[in-house]
Amino acid sequence: MKRTTIFTTLTAVAIAVGTAAVAHGDGHRGGNGPMMHRPDFSELDTNSDGVLSPEELAAPHAARFAQADGNGDGMLSAEEMAAHAETMRQQRAIRGAERMIERMDANDDGQLSVEEMTARADGKSMFDRLDKDGDGAISEEEFADAGKGGKRMRGHDGGHRGDHGGKKRHGHGDD
Structure with missing residues (x-):
């Protein structure tokens, strides 16, 4: 029964956070839609016993849910989901701008x-x-x-x- 409850909770959290991601552009887009960070096994195996328990597997999802739950009531409103998606979008935009500056900053002054x-x-x-x-x-x-x-958004090698x-x-x- 406990595993069923954990699995159900994990699924609900994944759906809620995933729905917000799709609806508001959260996550990096690849050819098949949004992608979430996939942690390494060692990141998930918090007690280093070489196996993953249901609790260890659910922990990253619960952490993402808690991060989105702005008022800490254990529920996600549409406003909280939208706010979280906007925060993620801004963080991606900053990372993208930083990569662009790193690539193109000829005089290494941190600006373009x-x-x-x-x-x-x-x-x-x-x-x-x-x-x-x-x-x-x-x-x-x-x-x-x-x-x-057709190369406007592509590099010189077609990538x-x-x-x-x-x-x-x-x-x-x-x-």
Whole structure:
């Protein structure tokens, strides 16, 4: 009976937090929707006995629930779920901005200038990239071709932006 209660509680918590995540964009989005951090076995095995008890398995979900439960009443209101989702979204935005600065900050001052933000690894400006024939003007055909590349949100290798496997700066080599 105790295991059934724990499992039911765990499932309800996962659904509540997962529903808030889907409804409000919480979690990183991959090809199949939101993803939650998957802890290592050793993180879950809090007593280091080499096996997971139902309580150990439920603990991260309960912690996430408690974090979202702003008034501590053991229940999640729509407002609490929305507030928690917004907090998670802001944290993701900050982490993304920090990664972007790390990648593109040529002078290591912790900030990005317009030059650093528009520089690319090939050293070409946007104008130079659009001006395919190098005549100093962008024709209607060159402008239309720019939208056909499909690389706007992708890195030079076709992977997603930021997927560099290490610190690489656009326009600044592999420092």
